[in-house]
Amino acid sequence: GRKRYDRIWLGARLLTLDGAGPGLGAIENGAVACRDGRIAFVGREADLPGGWDAAERVACEGRWITPGLVDCHTHLVYGGDRAHEFELRLAGASYEEIARAGGGIVSTVAATREADEDALVGAALPRLDALLAEGVTTIEIKSGYGLDVATEMKQLRAARRLAAERPVSVTTTLLGAHALPPEAKGDKAAFIDLVCREMIPAAANAGLADAVDAFCEGIAFSTDETARVFEAAKAAGLPVKLHADQLSNLHGARLAAHHAALSADHLEHTDDEGAAAMARAGTVAVLLPGAFYFIRETKVPPVALFRRHAVPMALATDCNPGTSPLTSLLLTMNMAATLFRMTVDECLAAVTREAARALGRLDEIGTLSVGKSCDLAIWNIERPAELVYRMGLNPLHARVWRGR
Numbered sequence: 001g002r003k004r005y006d007r008i009w010l011g012a013r014l015l016t017l018d019g020a021g022p023g024l025g026a027i028e029n030g031a032v033a034c035r036d037g038r039i040a041f042v043g044r045e046a047d048l049p050g051g052w053d054a055a056e057r058v059a060c061e062g063r064w065i066t067p068g069l070v071d072c073h074t075h076l077v078y079g080g081d082r083a084h085e086f087e088l089r090l091a092g093a094s095y096e097e098i099a100r101a102g103g104g105i106v107s108t109v110a111a112t113r114e115a116d117e118d119a120l121v122g123a124a125l126p127r128l129d130a131l132l133a134e135g136v137t138t139i140e141i142k143s144g145y146g147l148d149v150a151t152e153m154k155q156l157r158a159a160r161r162l163a164a165e166r167p168v169s170v171t172t173t174l175l176g177a178h179a180l181p182p183e184a185k186g187d188k189a190a191f192i193d194l195v196c197r198e199m200i201p202a203a204a205n206a207g208l209a210d211a212v213d214a215f216c217e218g219i220a221f222s223t224d225e226t227a228r229v230f231e232a233a234k235a236a237g238l239p240v241k242l243h244a245d246q247l248s249n250l251h252g253a254r255l256a257a258h259h260a261a262l263s264a265d266h267l268e269h270t271d272d273e274g275a276a277a278m279a280r281a282g283t284v285a286v287l288l289p290g291a292f293y294f295i296r297e298t299k300v301p302p303v304a305l306f307r308r309h310a311v312p313m314a315l316a317t318d319c320n321p322g323t324s325p326l327t328s329l330l331l332t333m334n335m336a337a338t339l340f341r342m343t344v345d346e347c348l349a350a351v352t353r354e355a356a357r358a359l360g361r362l363d364e365i366g367t368l369s370v371g372k373s374c375d376l377a378i379w380n381i382e383r384p385a386e387l388v389y390r391m392g393l394n395p396l397h398a399r400v401w402r403g404r
């Protein structure tokens with residue numbers, strides 16, 4: 001029968017990101033068509049089926065179309081901000097001094113506990129709008145500033161609410177094991193009990209979390225404590241991710257891989273054994289150059305090791321008030337190329353296909369492929385490298401989410 005599309009974008013240059021191998025899957029004189037919010041055709045215009053028709057035709061005049069961008073690691077929902085702390089650090093205060101003065105994560109925890117759900121949604125919207133303006137169509141949002149059951153659920157509900165306020169897909173992650181709250185009085189074992197026995201079941205039973213994450217670091221939780229969180233997540237049927245090897249090599253990447261984690265994130269200090277374990281497990285390396293830059297880290301993540309072991313590499317803003325107040329995935333790509341020496345092709349795959357893989361959603365999003373959600377970013381650029389090269393100028397022409 002006749003192929004009838006709801007909308008078709010014609011005269012475009014496509015980056016499908018659909019090739020399994022290197023390269024961007026570029027197609028000149030291309031077309032993308034959608035029906036019921038899903039991609040129904042992608043390819044050369046010349047290959048459109050005979051007799052096709054469309055309710056709406058969009059002339060792209062040679063503009064480039066990529067998959068909608070995916071920000072696969074953010075802490076977008078939180079109360080207050082840490083601008084004052086930024087000033088203290090500029091005046092020479094150390095993290096430890098700031099933490100002792102009640103700064104750091106626990107100051108954001110106080111502000112988040114105080115804010116009601118509407119306030120958390122309201123505070124996150126401007127940050128979300130900045131990302132949508134650059135063509136983001138899917139975003140991952142973590143909790144982790146509640147550190148008690150009620151506030152962690154409040155953060156996750158606020159994250160879900162954002163998907164009702166804007167045309168965007170939101171995946172949520174419970175990050176209960178982010179830091180020790182003041183009332184824990186240093187008793188980490190008891191707090192991990194709370195995370196495992198109350199937070200994870202509550203989030204799973206309420207359908208509020210799509211995954212579980214933890215901060216495995218000297219200043220946070222040990223590999224044994226992290227393993228307990230992973231076991232509880234598995235018992236609740238939730239996939240896991242991990243903030244791993246950010247400031248030291250606790251072999252967090254290896255632990256994440258041994259638990260078949262969707263991703264291990266940060267990874268500045270990951271070693272060859274960790275990269276090999278990730279490759280065997282299919283765990284995605286999520287690199288976060290915003291945090292590296294903002295805390296003036298000097299050890300770059302081992303991109304050469306990830307390439308050697310064919311570990312998929314994703315990029316994300318890690319938008320959070322303490323170490324990465326960054327709301328630009330385009331600038332994130334520039335930082336990854338400039339600071340980590342990732343290539344243009346690696347960066348573009350890292351904010352589309354590989355970011356979708358890091359969320360376990362490559363079957364739905366991340367490439368221009370028939371059957372996937374028709375999430376597109378349409379760009380006023382002459383060549384793909386412009387998306388990584390520029391700092392600050394946003395060349396987005398239009399954003400499409402589920403065909404609209």
Ligand SMILES: O=C(O)CC[C@@H]1NC(=O)NC1=O
Nearest residue numbers: 105215243291320321322323
């Ligand atoms: O400082 C904050 O508010 C979050 C810090 C952030 N969380 C984490 O696990 N690693 C980080 O860099």
Ligand SMILES: [Fe+3]
Nearest residue numbers: 075243318320
């Ligand atoms: Fe993070």
